[in-house]
Amino acid sequence: MKKILLILLITVIGCVREDYSDFSTINLNPLGNLVITDITGLKFEGSNITDKSKFNLKVLEAGKYMIEVRDYFNNLTSKSIIDAESGDNVFKFYTQALQDGDYTIIISKDGSELHNVKLVIK
């Protein structure tokens, strides 16, 4: 019986018109260029941060993480608290409320600095 069902299944599949159009809407890699191969890391979409561009914060431990944005003179311009899960965490970065310029992005957890990068916000 199983063999008959298997033959029928193969026959049905073989007769179906080859339409792969739906495949194009399936994103096999939802992280795009934000993939981080290391077990932890921080990756931005581009070399500059633009409005609503995304970044990936990959962490081992779930919890609250602090994202500080400091200007050229190290003044605190913005500080956000995000809830991150273990693994990849993709967030949008909004820039409309920030002046264009050079900034330092600092990510920390419980007072410990994890990442410190200098980027241009546009």
Add this chain to the structure above:
Amino acid sequence: MKKLILLFLLLPLLVLGQLTSSSDGIDIDLVYAGTTDDANKPLYSVQVNDTIIMELNISNLSQNTITYIHVDLQYNTNAYARVGYEFSVPTGAQTTLNNWSGNGMKWSVNPNYDANDLWAQWSTQGGSYQQVAGWEVDHVEAVSTAGISGVYATLKFLAKDAGANHDYTNSIVLTMARVTDNTGSSEYVFPVGKVRGYDTMSVSHTPLEDLDSNIYVKADSNSNLDVTKIGVVVQKDGSPVSNNLYFDSGGQINITPYILSSTANYTLDFVTSYSTTEWESLMDNVITLSDVTLTLNELGKYSHGNIGNAFTYGWQYTAVDTDQNRDLNPQDAYNLLGHVMGVVDIIPDDGTGVFNNSFSPVKKADYDSWSIYKFKNNITEPNHSVVHPITVDFSQSSYTEWFKFGFIGDANGSHSSAVEGDAASSQTEKSYSYGESKKTDGFINGEWSTTIENGQVVATLKLNSTNVSALQLKIDYDTTVLTFEEVVFNTGNTVTNFASTSNGRVNLGSIEQNGGDIETGEVFKIYFSGDVTSPVGLVSIFNTDAANTYGNRLILNLQ
């Protein structure tokens, strides 16, 4: 129709200049090459007693060689005196500069040919030298077996004052020239039409007054003001004679090229390269809550046991005399508070813009001597408008108009120039350094964060320091995704709180006038709604301000 077509055909000539090149002959250019003191001085700036340098520059556009040239150069002796000359010709060349003008000589132009057709002018009938007093002609001649080209002669002329009614048109002008090539078996004379004055053959400049002063505008400014964005326009008798001239990073502008008369009336009109929006943002930093507390303290209305004497200089009074009635009273302080709270605008609106009505340039000597005593005794205030007449002392080789800058509402001098000396500080008990932007009574600490709580974006300021009696915060938010909802204050029962929003900026603060402090802890919570899953970058800090119980400024150190 023919006339119209002719007009169109002639238009390029009319627009581009009247002289035409020889095309394939000899062009003789009368080139102005600066003065003996300044090679880069433009002709239009040449003054009486300057010695100008004029070059005879030959362009040989032909296949022939120039072995002989003479050019007649005519000049008006009332306007310019020829004081020197030199030749630049090949080695072994013979040169002469003759002048046989006698009692005066002037070329009567041959009307049958172009005035710049220099060989035609001489060789054909119709032109001649006439005896005319006040004119001379130099005959500038060179002979060389090697080719002559480029600048073959340089003449120097002293610019003279020929009187107010003198016409300087064509004061120096080429009249005729002869050029030959003797390298062949017979002399080749460059023909009619092929020796032309081009592209300049005359000088018509009226020398300016002999003024030798270098004239500068200087500014002593606060480091919180970008002085390179402040400038002046020089006006002569009410009309601008310069573009916007901005201070360099050292606070200086050279206006010498624009001050050309000892009798005209000159003014400096202050301008800025800040846009209106940028200037308004600057003013948001200039007028803050600590200006209010200091003013309240000066008036004895800041109930922390203070009895006034918080101000030191007259400019502090002038800055916060918001109704400009020369009487500083509590209403002025509350107007200032209203301005900070966003419910009153103390910057007048006379239609000339926010810069003109909030920026106060003052001549340095006036600025440093304007005292509270003078303010209170109705002594006329020094000019602190954006238009300043200047009177240059031309007897000085270097003259400087020196300015300092104040701002409306800047009681604590956070952006105003420092006052020097003690001429303006005769009535004070407390030493206070107006205009020294780093002068504060200390630092306080706070914590800032933005997060998403129950679907709302919430920005929180936690105050960690005590003895704070005024606190202000301006924050910008992304209006494309957020809507401001409210501010929740937790500052204490007797504290006056305020919050307003405009153009994506929330202005909030608290002031304790009853002798107590603002409570510590999460004093401000600002709520926004919006469909977002990330709070990153949505809210940013524009500025902060704080004051202690003395009304003096504190720096809020946010972490």
